[in-house]
Amino acid sequence: MKNIALIGCGAIGSSVLELLSGDTRLQVGWVLVPEITPAVRETAARLAPQAQLLQALPGDAVPDLLVECAGHAAIEEHVLPALARGIPAVIASIGALSAPGMAERVQAAAEAGKTQAQLLSGAIGGIDALAAARVGGLDTVLYTGRKPPKAWSGTPAEQVCDLDGLTEAFCIFEGSAREAAQLYPKNANVAATLSLAGLGLDKTMVRLFADPAVQENVHQVEARGAFGAMELTMRGKPLAANPKTSALTVYSVVRAVLNNVAPLAI
Numbered sequence: 001m002k003n004i005a006l007i008g009c010g011a012i013g014s015s016v017l018e019l020l021s022g023d024t025r026l027q028v029g030w031v032l033v034p035e036i037t038p039a040v041r042e043t044a045a046r047l048a049p050q051a052q053l054l055q056a057l058p059g060d061a062v063p064d065l066l067v068e069c070a071g072h073a074a075i076e077e078h079v080l081p082a083l084a085r086g087i088p089a090v091i092a093s094i095g096a097l098s099a100p101g102m103a104e105r106v107q108a109a110a111e112a113g114k115t116q117a118q119l120l121s122g123a124i125g126g127i128d129a130l131a132a133a134r135v136g137g138l139d140t141v142l143y144t145g146r147k148p149p150k151a152w153s154g155t156p157a158e159q160v161c162d163l164d165g166l167t168e169a170f171c172i173f174e175g176s177a178r179e180a181a182q183l184y185p186k187n188a189n190v191a192a193t194l195s196l197a198g199l200g201l202d203k204t205m206v207r208l209f210a211d212p213a214v215q216e217n218v219h220q221v222e223a224r225g226a227f228g229a230m231e232l233t234m235r236g237k238p239l240a241a242n243p244k245t246s247a248l249t250v251y252s253v254v255r256a257v258l259n260n261v262a263p264l265a266i
């Protein structure tokens, strides 16, 4: 039985626990959160009663897999030290790798620990195709992210428009994936994922819209290169617990965990 350490127990983490509970091939042995709140206690008691609730992984704990679904800060705090100790990790907060030197640090920690960090596809599809297309050479990759105005609350979008008063789509950001991921750490992980699979953080162009006409989180990708062309639209249903996050992100985490225990992985 594989023993999992889960970082974060919010909208994604609690849904992941729900979907994994009852699978006899694995158990969640640790849940790492900044504060052990009554809500976290209740969720863990219901869905992972065997788990230790902690703020950091103990030095003598050796999970088979570390699963990050917490936020950008968790990469520095939990993922880098675990990788360096040889614990493999799957990462949802991919935008964290847009910080100067962070992608290199993740790589170096995994190399030092002789293990691997896997960047999850999260809310976006087509990462396999884009990463394969990169081998032949890519010319352009454009990502357009479109979410309902409430998904942009508490972000710099509030400084460029009146989110509650929007009557039509408003472009809140246009620039590189690196800049998008830094400015919108809870909304532009997809931009970072596409760029790390494809043309890189500085050459992948990004437009972000607050759009009162959409109910879903809409992700569009247009890519061209030696392989031909790719056009992709995803209309992700947001999680009730967090309108910034699409449900597909949860399924992507669960898929990665199950691929770790399944005899046939896809």
Ligand SMILES: NC(=O)C1=CN([C@@H]2O[C@H](COP(=O)(O)OP(=O)(O)OC[C@H]3O[C@@H](n4cnc5c(N)ncnc54)[C@H](OP(=O)(O)O)[C@@H]3O)[C@@H](O)[C@H]2O)C=CC1
Pocket (backbone or CB within 6 Å): 007, 008, 009, 010, 011, 012, 013, 032, 033, 034, 035, 069, 070, 071, 072, 073, 074, 077, 078, 092, 093, 094, 120, 121, 122, 123, 124, 185, 186, 189, 190, 193, 241, 242, 244, 245, 246, 249
């Ligand atoms: N790749 C992708 O496509 C996507 C990636 N994401 C990433 O996933 C992250 C989590 O999303 P979601 O679950 O919706 O967010 P929530 O805010 O609902 O939950 C975040 C959880 O992580 C905990 N947390 C925050 N900081 C840390 C830390 N440094 N160490 C450990 N735990 C921490 C929070 O605890 P507390 O409540 O006490 O702060 C909370 O339990 C996002 O911030 C984003 O980076 C999200 C959507 C798509």
Ligand SMILES: O=C([O-])CC(=O)C(=O)O
Pocket (backbone or CB within 6 Å): 123, 185, 186, 187, 188, 189, 190, 191, 217, 236, 244, 245, 246, 247, 249
């Ligand atoms: O969940 C989504 O739709 C995408 C998201 O928040 C992100 O890219 O950070």
